[in-house]
Amino acid sequence: MIMTASPAEPKPLTRIQTKNRAAILDAGLEVFSTYGFRGSTLDQIATAAGLSKPNLLYYFPSKEAIHAELLTGLLTTWLDPLKLMRADGDPVPELLGYVRRKLEMSRQFPRESRLFANEILQGAPRIKAALSGELKTLVDAKAQVISKWSKAGLITEIDPHHLIFSIWSLTQHYADFDVQVRAVLGRDVPFDEAEQYLVQLFEKLLKP
Amino acid sequence: MIMTASPAEPKPLTRIQTKNRAAILDAGLEVFSTYGFRGSTLDQIATAAGLSKPNLLYYFPSKEAIHAELLTGLLTTWLDPLKLMRADGDPVPELLGYVRRKLEMSRQFPRESRLFANEILQGAPRIKAALSGELKTLVDAKAQVISKWSKAGLITEIDPHHLIFSIWSLTQHYADFDVQVRAVLGRDVPFDEAEQYLVQLFEKLLKP
DNA sequence: ACAATATTTTACCAACCGGTCAAAGCGAGG
DNA sequence: CCTCGCTTTGACCGGTTGGTAAAATATTGT
Known part of the structure; x- marks a missing residue:
């Protein structure tokens, strides 16, 4: 016996389920991040995942469900870099660390960033x-930390x-x-310069 | 006679044409900026403009045409604030003036900003x-101006x-x-603070 | 091998999409 | 009054959309 944890019978996923659900979420990320929710179609996602549309709907009950799962998974990823900012560290390195982690996320997960941007843009x-x-709770808490640093004279007076x-x-x-940055610079986005x-x-x- | 300019007979617009075309472009801006091109429908735009769909298509030949007209009109508006930055002015006030003009555009034309953002996001x-x-031509030219200011020691050494x-x-x-800013702050976007x-x-x- | 289960496919549906068309309504000038 | 051109409408079309039903096919545990 390897696993049987939750009380409500979580139904262990088969190999195929694991693989196909992952493929669908990856394809959904690709398509949703490019066209937004309403601009994306199940056929696009299914094709990108290498499945037929009804086959895709065997793994997720609806278009909404795929989108929702992507977004909830995203929120955690989004909050983590800010959570890592410690009140008991050196203010400037702590803040610069946050900047670097956030930039690193843009470099490594641009699709996730665009999915989030699309969602916000559309209200x-x-x-x-x-x-x-x-999000507000976390930001307010960290803003207080920054305020203390500010009042203690460790960083400039600033609106947190x-x-x-x-x-x-x-x-x-x-x-x-990134399309605009690349067009203006005439080359790939230089994250090191950034x-x-x-x-x-x-x-x-x-x-x- | 008041007007007859262009050589290819520009056909003077009726009062009704002027009014309805403006209503359609405004409705299109509203809808496209929220849902992106593929996520928007002609029915949405027509309803927002107070017209029926066939009536809308009497004024614009296609969905594309409305979107195209909005985008081309937008580009000029987008470039102007940067064009106004003068090489022969004081560097810091010139740059701050650009910042202020750009922020003022976000305040006064948020839908235009979102339309642009949607277009870039979608590739x-x-x-x-x-x-x-x-855009690249203009930016490269202004970057050179900034570089000169930088080398002359009028501003810090900086990547323009x-x-x-x-x-x-x-x-x-x-x-x-703005949805995110409002959610986190719990109040309307404070452009003065910004x-x-x-x-x-x-x-x-x-x-x- | 074989039954039970998990997966995939085929065929299909109602709603919606962008767009067309012909007919009807409308207002201004003679 | 009537006509002429501008404007609006309703009915319609082929294609696409999200989603379903059921049969066909693989896979699995025994």
Whole structure:
């Protein structure tokens, strides 16, 4: 016996189920992040996953279900880098660490970033609750930490919420608008340059 | 006689044509900026414009045509604030002026900002050419100006392209992600605070 | 080998999509 | 009044959409 945990019989997944559900979620991420929820079709996702449409619907009950599963999984990934910012660390390195982690997510998971951006752009109909719940709670808590650093003179006097917004926008820009960045630069997005630039920016900004 | 300019007989518009075309473009902006091109339907746009679908198609030949007209009109609006940055002005006020103009556009034309963001997010299929053409040319020119300021010691040593990207992302964030900003803050987007914050940020960043 | 179960396919449906068309309504000038 | 051109409408079309039913096929445990 290897596993039998939850009380409500979680039904262990077969090999095929595991593989196909993963393929569908990956395909859904690809398609939803490009066209948004309404602009994506089940046929697109099914084809990208190497399945037929009815076969896809054997694993997920609806288009909504795929999208919902992607979004809930995403929220955790989204909050983690901010959670890692410690109140008892050195303020500037802590904040720069957050910037670096967030930029690294744009580099490694641009599709996830675009899925999130698409959802927000379209009014966040499916995650508005999480934004004013979980997300707001976490941000408010971290904003207080930043405020204390600010008042203790460890960093400059600064609006903590806008500081956090600026970290989000600057780092996500390289994933969400990468087509524009590439078009303007005439080459692939240079994440190393971006990191240097952002470190320079936040070091100068935060210095008391 | 009041007007007869172009050589190819531009056909003067009726009062009704002027009014209905404007209503359609406004409705199209509303709908496209929320759902993206593929996620929007002619019925949605027609209803928002107070017309029937066939009536809408009497004024525009296709869904594409409405979207195209919105995008081309948008590009000019998008480039203007950057064009206004003068090489012969004081560097910091010139750059801050650009920041302020761009933020003001987010405040006054959030739908246009979101329409643009949607198009870029979805791979910019309809304006990629303009991005690596017109936009790149203008940005490269202004980047050179910034480089000269930098080398002359009037502002800090800085990567001009990333500086421009950061102005874009920071200002547009308040329009494109306004749902998120409002959810986290628990109130309407405070553009005055945002302006103060951005001025603080760029003044500290640019100081040599 | 064989039954039970898990998976895949084929055929299909009602609703919706972008777009067409011909007829009807409408207002201004003679 | 009537006509002429602009405007609006309703009926319709072929294709696509999300989703279903059931039969056919693989896979699995014994």
